[in-house]
Amino acid sequence: MIVVPYVEDVFVNWFRSVAFDDAIDRLNYVYTASLMYLFAIVVSAKQYAGTPIQCWVPAEFKPGWKQYVEDYCFIQNTFFVSFEKEIPNENSDRTEAEIGYYQWVPIVLALQAIMFHMPSWLWATLHKFGGLDLTTAMTDAEKIAAAPSASEDRKKEISKLSFYLEECLKFGKQQRTPVQLFCFRFGRGLGSYVTLLYLLVKGLYVANILTQFYILNRFLGSSYLFWGIQTFVDLYNGREWMDSGVFPRVTLCDFQVRRLGNIHRYTAQCVLSINMINEKIYLFIWFWFLFVAVVTTINFFYTVLYMSLALLREKSTRQWLKRTVEDEDENKCRYKKAVRDFCHQVLGPDGVLTLRFIESHVGGIVVRDVAAKMFNDYITSLHPSSTQTTSSDIPDDGAHESRLYVPSKPHDALMMPDYPTKADH
Template sequence: MFTGVGGEVHSPAFPGKAKGFFNEGISPQLNRGYDMLGIPFLDSAFLRLFSPTTYDDRIDRLNYFVTSSMLTFFAILVSAKQYVGSPIQCWMPMEFKGGWEQYAEDYCFIQNTYWVHFDEPVPDDVGDRRSAEIGYYQWVPIVLALQALMFFIPSWIWKTLHKQSGIDLDTIVKEAKSMRAARSEERKEEVTKLAAFVEESLEMGDRRAQYHLLCLNFGRSLGSYVSVLYIFVKLLYVLNIFTQFVILNNFLGTDYNLWGFQTLRDLWEGREWLDSGVFPRVTMCDFKVRRLANIHRYSVQCVLMINMFNEKIYLFIWFWFLFVAISTLLNFLYCFATMLISSYRERTAAVLLSTYKLDEESRMDTSIVRRFVHNALKPDGILLLRFVDMHAGGMAARDLCAQLFHDFYVSLESHYPRTGDGQTTKSTSPGIDEGFTEAPYNSDKLTAPLMQPDYVGPPKSKQI
């Protein structure tokens, strides 16, 4: 049984191994880097939030880890150019000396500059100049940081809510990974212990259903809370990536829905920023200077060198988002089909049990596998085996699934023992129709095709 102390989960199968996993799998150099922060609780919190986990897939890490890290790097790069380098330089009148020139450049960078085509005259109306203003370049680092945070939010939801299921995914996957280095006899023993741990976890997930009153209580009684939550998080990733395209178009002020392809087309046709006005390098700036009782208005021409970096960065980001969007959408559809459609779950279990030799004399093998999938593993168990397969390898997943099926099959045989002629006899002891637990026996369930035992009645007496 599990015992929870301070939010930690313990199991008799793995004493002392349910905690302290957050630093495993991380290089000593990286751990020392976190320890160098020197702030209580910040090291472990930072590592828990931002390090890759063992209960996700490659597309999840592509979103919350790779893309978030990339956007954060770009935000730091642009910030360094803006606040450390010289993001703008303006052509000043001759009477501007020293501090005047620096003041004008700082003012023009803080206030919005406006872009006018070189073949067109500068408009005299102030309203026309304001309509041509370019106001996004000052906000590029902040917007990039917010976009990185948006990619991380679904992962935070997944890490926070999946713990309510009672299934310690992190411990199970890491124990499965540790079995790869074990010897043959030790491996069998570890597989047996891990299978018992998984069985207890799946049972606990069902038992905890009646003690939770949260609004996100969906699927617990059906053994699908973790699976439905995981699909929901996948959907959040899909919605997030398509929201990113809307943010890009509105932030850059472009009318192109496919801005990346249109930009490449403009470059291919020789149509640069001088014609398109997107990320212009040369802009105009208006400012006023008070001298005694008079106010003098100046219009200067400025060079936005930061836009040269912004154009290349956003062009790369747009195509990267396109790649992430296609990958995330396909991954969502695949996970939805394989975890929520029963036939795909049965196929997944059949593949994992391909090396397990079933009883050839039994005519119930197919129905037993179906009962194993629907009553014992359920969607959460299938998802758990998928994580083991992805992070610990296919051999560990097959061994674990085979041991789980063996335990289920042995328990089934104990309640439906065979006679000498290969038939089964009906048992009055509690059955296992509810999975690995010993639930009260319900004879009505035998009428269903899925639960029908291979029982043909008592043998007929021969007449002499």
Template sequence: MLSVPFLEDLLRRWFRPQTFDDPVDRLNYFLTASILAFFAIMVSAKQYVGTPIQCWVPMEFKGGWEEYAEDYCFIQNTFFVPFEKQIPENFDDRQEAEIGYYQWVPIVLALQAVMFFIPNWIWKRLHCQSGIDLDTVVNEARALRGCRPSVREQDSTKLKEYISDCLGVHENYRPIRFGCIRIGKNLGSYVTTLYLFVKFLYLVNICLQFYILNSFLGNNYTLWGFEAIKDLFAGQEWKDSAVFPRVTLCDFKVRRLANIHRYTVQCVLMINMFNEKIYLFIWFWFLFVAISTILNFIYCCFQFIPAYSRENNIKTLLKHLVSPTNHIEFKKSIRYFTHDALKPDGCLVLRFLEGHAGAIVAREIAHKLYEDYITNQATRHRNMVGNNDYGDNLINRKPSGNSKLEVPSFPYDDRKLTEPLMQLEYGFQDPTKPKDI
């Protein structure tokens, strides 16, 4: 099979599912864009290769005259008048009934496909600036599923270290202040904010698609899908829709010996048989995409913006560590781990790992990150307050095969011990009451 190497490589690189998204993202930028592109190609083939229009011309029109009339009517638009109504004598009234969209259907469908892809293009271009290579993280996590236990332990540790380094790469950056609002990568919410913004772009795009269709096809398209289905369920025959009429009229002029003759011919727009079925499918498909996108946007906002939602997600991943004896300390440590170490971006990375590599891999990586955080905090606290016994049992612990991580007794309730660390890290802001994004 012959192909254009550059074009084939470009399409393969840009129009393929990504490794850092969710099913609703793929529904928008990949599946819907592919469907619209397919329809654009199909209509183009019928329109420019086949016979999109045929007209009933006067008897004196022979050969080239008939082709001229059909080509002229296809290019210069036709107008629709139902058979039960008289053809208007006023040419201004005829212009108001003109149908001029059918020539542009392939181009508009192609542009709509590009519009569905634009939010994903923005996501791909901007998320890389966060310092977290989500593509590498997800692919490496996927590779862990088929590794031998010895190799898996080593590779998961490397992946944990890479994620930990990425999450802390912007800690020394200063945030930008706009009044009481702080914006910056060091806040740990750059990727999450960008991801929610892209979700919002998908929502804006699908609403804009209905506006484009109504402007392109006419205001009758708004509820046309429901009306068509209602007729089918009522047992009525498929009507000759005013949105996609199959039989139209066309006015054109012919100059003969310095005299101008005006003709009105009746034409059959066979291309509208395809357009009608295509846009009926598109109407219900866009409705499905709109509902899915709205629900997904609301769900993601509730999952990633409130602090308690992020805590609950991490608790779910690390619930195998909790026991009746360490329940209270575990809850405290998870709160600090979520908002001090992971931050919103780390929680989002773990959600991507869970969605693409599976819950087992995500739980394993979260466990290692949590274990590192507990160990580092124990060492740091001991050095700051001089409590040599604090954390020794964790630092010197030799984990066995199936042993659970021991959650040490956190001295965070003692204000005398925690005040120096809180002044240094939080500027007297209590991290046990984390703010939302």
């Protein structure tokens, strides 16, 4: 395979996906952007290496003159008039019938691809300013997944990642009175910067795909919002370009020639073979954009709902800590309060989002082990003099998860004497 030096590396680095996103993000900035660049390359090859246009010229024109006419008509705009209609005599009428998009198709497709990638670039660049480097977190999580089960290396990597997240989330630090904006709290140890930035990026993906629809319609000169559906219906009903005027193959071109001080005006009939490719590409793009717009919008509202509602974040945290604390009847209330405090006081929206990324990209076992270690550290920080049983004191049962067993004495339960007992309820 022949590649251009340095171009391959730039292309791979540009379209390389990051580990802290979801499938819908990659649908936008990886798959859709790659498709747009691929179509731009295909059209460019036809325009600059093939024969995008061929014109019928008067018989007295020499071969060199014919080539000049084709180059001129391709650079300048041609105009479309149906065969059932007469060619207008007025220049203004011909100007209104001009089609001038085909020369710019590769450039516009490439610019649209860049627009799809911009939200991801902003996300990868700006998330570090919140003090939590997701790249580091995901790299450490991958090391945990690659380490042998129940090995010392695995335990060290779990402790390393847990300590890093605890430091980034200001674990165990005294917090000032938080500032609340809607459902998010801002303050030391209550970080919501990464979460709000991620929701903003999700909103940019939605805004981008809607903007893409507008650009597509304006570029093709169509004022009809559902252009793709109408074009598909026309093709299904056998209404070709001769009737609809969408991506016409045969157009007209005016050009002038100066001879002996006199200006001679000619009108040539040209075949735009490039439009056969453009029609298929843009028809596919329209329906692809529709699919991306629907799933991106649904994903945006789902993410906003998930990160905004405390109950959903608590549900995920309880799922990660399901095997960490024995959920016995006599300790059920204390367990729920401990997990709730851990979810909101330690993890916060940023911590929950980070663990969610780890779960989706590395696996549930890793995120449960990391969450269990952080939960044990949280309990220990509240009552450092208390004792607890961790994974290092429990024989390996094959689950590869840390457990914190609840003592039977009410005042030692979860080492949190202020937690209510069953009798309190």
